[in-house]
Amino acid sequence: MSAQALFFLSIIHVIRMLALNFVPSCFFGRSGQNSTCGASRKPLQWKLRTPLQLGKQGFVRLQRRTAQSGQPARGRSAFQISCTHGRPGGSSDAREAFDENDADFILSPEIYQSLSISDIDSGRYLKSIPRLQDFLPASQIPRVCNPATSKVSFRGLDNYDTSPNDVVLKQTVINPDKRRNFARYLRAGPRSWIAFRPEEVRAAIVTCGGLCPGINTVIRELTDGLWHLYDVRSIVGIRGGYRGFYNGTPYLELSPRTVDGIHRLGGTILGSSRGGFDLEQILGAIRRHGLNQLYIIGGDGTIRGAAAIAEACMRERHRVSVASIPKTIDNDIPVIDHSFGFMTAVEEAQRALNAAHVEATCFPNGIGIVRLMGRNSGFIAMYASLANRDVDCCLIPELPFEIEGPNGLAAFVEKRLQENGHFLLVVAEGAGQDLLAASTEIDASGNRKFNDIGLYLKERLQAYFNRENIEVSMKYIDPTYMVRAVPATASDQMYCAVLAHSAIHGAMAGFTSFTVGPVNGRHAMIPLQDVAGQQQRVDIRDRTWSRLLSSTGQPSSFLNQPAAALHQTA
Numbered sequence: 001m002s003a004q005a006l007f008f009l010s011i012i013h014v015i016r017m018l019a020l021n022f023v024p025s026c027f028f029g030r031s032g033q034n035s036t037c038g039a040s041r042k043p044l045q046w047k048l049r050t051p052l053q054l055g056k057q058g059f060v061r062l063q064r065r066t067a068q069s070g071q072p073a074r075g076r077s078a079f080q081i082s083c084t085h086g087r088p089g090g091s092s093d094a095r096e097a098f099d100e101n102d103a104d105f106i107l108s109p110e111i112y113q114s115l116s117i118s119d120i121d122s123g124r125y126l127k128s129i130p131r132l133q134d135f136l137p138a139s140q141i142p143r144v145c146n147p148a149t150s151k152v153s154f155r156g157l158d159n160y161d162t163s164p165n166d167v168v169l170k171q172t173v174i175n176p177d178k179r180r181n182f183a184r185y186l187r188a189g190p191r192s193w194i195a196f197r198p199e200e201v202r203a204a205i206v207t208c209g210g211l212c213p214g215i216n217t218v219i220r221e222l223t224d225g226l227w228h229l230y231d232v233r234s235i236v237g238i239r240g241g242y243r244g245f246y247n248g249t250p251y252l253e254l255s256p257r258t259v260d261g262i263h264r265l266g267g268t269i270l271g272s273s274r275g276g277f278d279l280e281q282i283l284g285a286i287r288r289h290g291l292n293q294l295y296i297i298g299g300d301g302t303i304r305g306a307a308a309i310a311e312a313c314m315r316e317r318h319r320v321s322v323a324s325i326p327k328t329i330d331n332d333i334p335v336i337d338h339s340f341g342f343m344t345a346v347e348e349a350q351r352a353l354n355a356a357h358v359e360a361t362c363f364p365n366g367i368g369i370v371r372l373m374g375r376n377s378g379f380i381a382m383y384a385s386l387a388n389r390d391v392d393c394c395l396i397p398e399l400p401f402e403i404e405g406p407n408g409l410a411a412f413v414e415k416r417l418q419e420n421g422h423f424l425l426v427v428a429e430g431a432g433q434d435l436l437a438a439s440t441e442i443d444a445s446g447n448r449k450f451n452d453i454g455l456y457l458k459e460r461l462q463a464y465f466n467r468e469n470i471e472v473s474m475k476y477i478d479p480t481y482m483v484r485a486v487p488a489t490a491s492d493q494m495y496c497a498v499l500a501h502s503a504i505h506g507a508m509a510g511f512t513s514f515t516v517g518p519v520n521g522r523h524a525m526i527p528l529q530d531v532a533g534q535q536q537r538v539d540i541r542d543r544t545w546s547r548l549l550s551s552t553g554q555p556s557s558f559l560n561q562p563a564a565a566l567h568q569t570a
Contacts, residue, residue: 125182126167129525132195132321132510135314141510144194148229162189162505168524170335185335185524188502188516190229195510196292196321198231203507204291205254206238206245207268208298208305211481212329213344214488214496215297217263219270221500222295222325223254229501230508236289237269242305243276245285263493266485268297277305283312286320293321293507295500299328300535303515307528310513321507324515324528325499329484332377334536335526336517340499342379344492345483349384352479353426357390360422363473367413367423367461371454371478374428377537380483381428382548392416392423393554395453397430398538401558403460409558410464416553417472427453429480454478498523 133141149160166187171180205222207215219237226232237252238244244251252258252270262269286294286309296306303324310322326333331342349372356368372381378396385391393412395401402408416423429450436451458476465472488496502516502523514525538545540556549556 125184127183127185127527127530129186129506129511129514129527130310130314132319132512135317136319140319141195142197144197146190146192146194146508147198147231148190149192151229160190161192162187164191168519168522170519172520185519185526188506188523188525190505191509194230194508196508199233201226201230201232201293201508202234202236202290203232203293203295204236204238204251204289205270205295206241206297207270207272207327208241208296208302209272209274209327210299210329211267211272211484212327212339212341213266213348213484213486214340214492215268215272215327216259216265217488217493217496218297218325218327218340218500219254219268220259220263221497222504223259224256225501225504227256230504236291240271241273241276242278242282242302243273244271246278246281247276251289263496264487266487274301277301277308279305279308279312282309283316283318286313286318292319293323295323295325295503295507297325297327299326299330300333300533302327303333303528304532306515307513307532310528314512321510321512322514322528323503323507323512325503326515326517326531329380330374330377331379332535332537333517334531334534335519336531337519337521339517340492340496341484341488342383342492344486344489345373345380346383346387347489348483348486349380349479350388352477352482353384353388353391353424356475356477357388357422357424359475360424360473363422365417365421365465365470365472367417367425367472367474369425369427369454369458369461369474369476371427371429371452371476371480373480373483375430375450376535378428378431379538381426381431382538382545385426386544386548386551389551390424391426391552392420393425393552394548395425395427395431395558396538397428397433399431399540399557400434401432402560403435403457403464403558405560407555407558407560409457410461412554412558413461414465414468414470417470425457427457429453432456452478 146161164186166189167184168187170183170185174180203222203226205219207219223235226235235254237254239249239252240247259269285291294306294309296302296309298306303326306322306324310320312318313320313322326336326339327341328339329341329345331339333339349370352370352372356370360366360368372384374380374397376397378394378398381394381396385394393409393416395409403410405411413423413425430453432453433450436453436456454476458474462472462474499516502525506514506516506525511525513528515528515531516523516525518524519526
């Protein structure tokens with residue numbers, strides 16, 4: 001080997017050793033805790049300050065960690081970062097995270113990245129999850145070694161348990177010239193220590209609201225996970241939604257035997273309903289039956305109910321962990337990447353879109369109209385149209401439209417018929433409701449019932465072409481409930497399993513009032529207050545909607561004053 005090659009190898013070795021010994025541990029997402037059920041590390045014995053000037057008022061402080069022996073730690077766990085306001089060497093030494101609105105601290109991508117993951121301990125941007133020990137005396141909360149670590153499937157793994165300092169960042173794309181969302185969430189996964197003895201757990205599973213592909217998979221995985229990972233033997237299913245807690249319907253005893261094969265079925269074996277939420281009666285049922293873990297599967301209204309139950313249990317000091325598994329076919333739950341069953345619904349919608357396309361192409365001036373689910377968010381319609389690639393126009397609730405006028409929908413349909421001889425229109429159920437007479441009917445969940453926008457478009461377009469003396473062949477297909485009553489696809493099956501296990505790990509560790517889901521591809525625990533009462537909607541300024549416009553060829557607006565409309569929507 002030449003001397004030059006040896007020189008470069010030496011340089012690489014030196015760089016590697018420096019990285020291992022001096023890079024702060026928070027860059028690697030691990031704390032200094034053991035991965036087994038041994039004792040935690042000792043508190044910091046001493047600190048090594050290495051100020052780094054950041055703008056006018058702040059600097060980064062490196063804190064030396066302490067090893068088990070009491071000596072300064074080495075390697076990747078040697079340092080952690082914290083942030084300090086005040087000038088280096090000044091009197092201000094308060095440990096405090098930087099203000100995301102303070103532009104003085106956004107100086108470079110490197111510094112910006114360090115700010116995004118620094119000072120985890122302060123909790124300023126950490127979305128903390130309530131724990132039983134926050135409102136109960138320590139004598140009521142056992143400290144039990146996680147039995148899952150001894151299972152054959154996990155034996156020998158050195159990273160099975162999740163560090164309490166592992167966090168998932170809300171925003172991962174960094175631009176120092178733009179405002180940054182510093183929110184971070186606790187990473188979901190098993191902890192070394194749990195707050196329940198398996199033999200004392202009395203778990204309940206309930207499904208509420210509309211159907212969604214994958215509910216039975218979640219029920220099965222909750223049951224199997226509690227049974228096989230944590231040795232829990234008391235698991236019940238609440239029948240018929242929230243009212244099943246108190247209406248006298250016998251609870252269903254669940255075990256791996258009773259849930260075997262249910263993942264191949266659509267719907268929910270527990271039944272479901274809208275409404276029926278009575279907090280006092282539900283709390284009374286929890287006390288009577290000795291329930292101490294609740295797994296609540298549902299959408300926005302159900303999540304609000306779960307948050308109310310968790311808050312009441314904490315207020316009254318009941319030892320109950322409440323975990324929510326977010327369920328909505330509309331994909332309108334904020335924070336998480338997507339909800340389970342959504343991609344199954346998009347896949348199932350292809351059958352209706354393909355049928356409508358065949359009908360439209362086989363007749364002169366054929367027009368196929370397909371109405372899909374989506375009350376306030378048009379994600380199913382948008383993604384189904386993107387996947388299909390034959391759709392000529394997609395209408396969603398986020399974008400108002402007009403039918404008449406030079407820029408209206410009817411003129412665009414006529415133009416496309418002249419070019420191609422057929423037209424395929426996809427519309428979300430909540431689109432164009434401002435064009436219809438407002439409905440006064442309210443369902444059991446408190447949602448206003450929508451009129452059928454698909455039939456309305458069919459009638460209005462037919463009237464338009466009759467007036468223009470253009471003969472068209474109109475076909476209307478409404479697969480609204482078909483797309484949600486089917487079993488989950490393979491990808492959703494796997495997704496549902498991870499969601500269920502994330503909820504179990506969190507509840508067994510003593511967390512409460514949380515939901516679970518992927519944030520930037522990493523599963524996290526999210527406070528219910530971050531999602532309850534909020535809805536995610538399609539951003540018409542986002543690249544996904546831009547791709548949709550490119551695929552369909554439709555204009556950005558069907559309003560005769562598009563600029564004002566876009567400003568109003570944005």
